Amino acid sequence: MCITFDPTLTSGCGFHSTRYINSFLSHADCWSVVNLFLRAAEVEAKQTQPSIMLAPQANRVMAVGEWEERWDDGRTGFHQPQVHKMLELNIDKVLAGRPGVRFFFPLCGKAVDMKWLADRGHSVVGVEISEKAIKQFFEENNLAYSEEPVPSIPGAKVYKSSEKNICLYQCDLYKFSSSIEGQFGAIWDRGSLVAINPRDREKYAALLTSLMAQDCRYLLDTLLYNPDLYPGPPFLVPDEQVHSLFGPSCDVELLQSVDAMTERHRSWNIDYLTENVFLVTLKKSSSF
Numbered sequence: 034m035c036i037t038f039d040p041t042l043t044s045g046c047g048f049h050s051t052r053y054i055n056s057f058l059s060h061a062d063c064w065s066v067v068n069l070f071l072r073a074a075e076v077e078a079k080q081t082q083p084s085i086m087l088a089p090q091a092n093r094v095m096a097v098g099e100w101e102e103r104w105d106d107g108r109t110g111f112h113q114p115q116v117h118k119m120l121e122l123n124i125d126k127v128l129a130g131r132p133g134v135r136f137f138f139p140l141c142g143k144a145v146d147m148k149w150l151a152d153r154g155h156s157v158v159g160v161e162i163s164e165k166a167i168k169q170f171f172e173e174n175n176l177a178y179s180e181e182p183v184p185s186i187p188g189a190k191v192y193k194s195s196e197k198n199i200c201l202y203q204c205d206l207y208k209f210s211s212s213i214e215g216q217f218g219a220i221w222d223r224g225s226l227v228a229i230n231p232r233d234r235e236k237y238a239a240l241l242t243s244l245m246a247q248d249c250r251y252l253l254d255t256l257l258y259n260p261d262l263y264p265g266p267p268f269l270v271p272d273e274q275v276h277s278l279f280g281p282s283c284d285v286e287l288l289q290s291v292d293a294m295t296e297r298h299r300s301w302n303i304d305y306l307t308e309n310v311f312l313v314t315l316k317k318s319s320s321f
C-alpha cells in the first residue's frame with residue numbers, strides 16, 4: 034500500500050493517495066498508521082544499513098569467565114541434545130564427497146555434532162573455554178578420554194578421546210592457531226560467530242580463515258533478529274557483515290534461510306528470528 038502525506042488536505046490526517054481511507058479513519062487511527070509506516074521505514078533503514086542494525090550490540094562484551102559461570106550454573110539453553118538440523122541438512126555440501134575430513138569446531142561447547150561426525154569416520158578438533166563443558170561432552174557420550182597440558186599455550190589443556198578421533202582444547206579461542214593443529218578440511222560454526230563479542234569479529238574472521246585448508250568447506254550459522262529487543266548473546270550477524278568479514282578472501286554462499294522462532298526465543302521478546310546458513314570457501318587465488 035502506498036500512502037503519501039498531503040499537507041494541503043484539511044480533513045482526516047492528510048493522507049490522500051488512498052483518499053477514501055480518510056472517510057473512515059479517525060485521527061487516532063491515522064496516527065497508528067503513521068507510526069506503523071515510520072516503524073516499517075526504520076526496519077527497512079536498519080536492514081539496508083548494517084551499521085545501524087549493529088549499533089545496539091556493538092559494545093556488548095561477555096568475558097570468558099561469564100561463559101564459565103554459565104556452564105557452572107547450568108545456564109546452557111543453547112545446547113541441543115540432538116544433532117543440529119542445519120548440519121544434517123547440509124552435510125553433503127560440506128563433505129563434497131570427501132571421506133575422513135578434519136573438522137574444526139570453534140567454541141564447541143558439548144555439541145553432540147562432534148560425536149556424530151566422529152562416528153562417520155571424520156576427525157574433530159574443538160576449542161572451548163569451559164572445562165566443565167568438555168568433561169560433560171566425553172562423559173555424556175560415554176567416551177573415555179585423556180587430559181594433557183598444551184606446552185605452546187600456557188594454562189591450556191587438551192582432552193583426547195581414546196576411541197574416537199576427537200581432541201578438545203580447553204583455552205581461549207584467540208590463543209589457538211594453525212601452529213597447533215594445522216589447517217582443517219571443514220568448519221562447523223554454530224553458536225560461535227554469533228557468540229563472540231561483536232567488536233572481535235574481524236579478529237575472529239582472520240583466525241578462522243587462517244585455519245582453512247585450501248579445500249576447506251566452512252558451514253556458518255548466523256541469526257537475524259531485532260537487536261533493540263534482545264541484548265544477546267547470541268548476537269545479530271547481518272548478512273552484509275558475513276560478506277564483509279569473509280568476502281575478501283572467500284566465496285560466500287547463502288545455503289538456507291529459515292524461520293527459527295521457538296518458545297525459548299519468544300521469551301527473549303523478539304518478534305522474528307531468522308537462521309541463515311552460509312557455505313564459506315577460500316577463493317581459488319587466495320593466499321591465506
Ligand SMILES: C[S@@+](CC[C@H](N)C(=O)[O-])C[C@H]1O[C@@H](n2cnc3c(N)ncnc32)[C@H](O)[C@@H]1O
Pocket residue numbers: 097100101111112113139140141142143144160161162163166204205206207223224225228229
Ligand atoms: C553459544 S555456546 C555454543 C556452543 C556450541 N557451539 C553449540 O552449538 O552448542 C558458545 C560457547 O563458547 C564458549 N566460549 C565463549 N567464548 C569463548 C572463547 N573466547 N574461547 C573459547 N570458548 C569460548 C562458551 O563457553 C560456550 O560454550
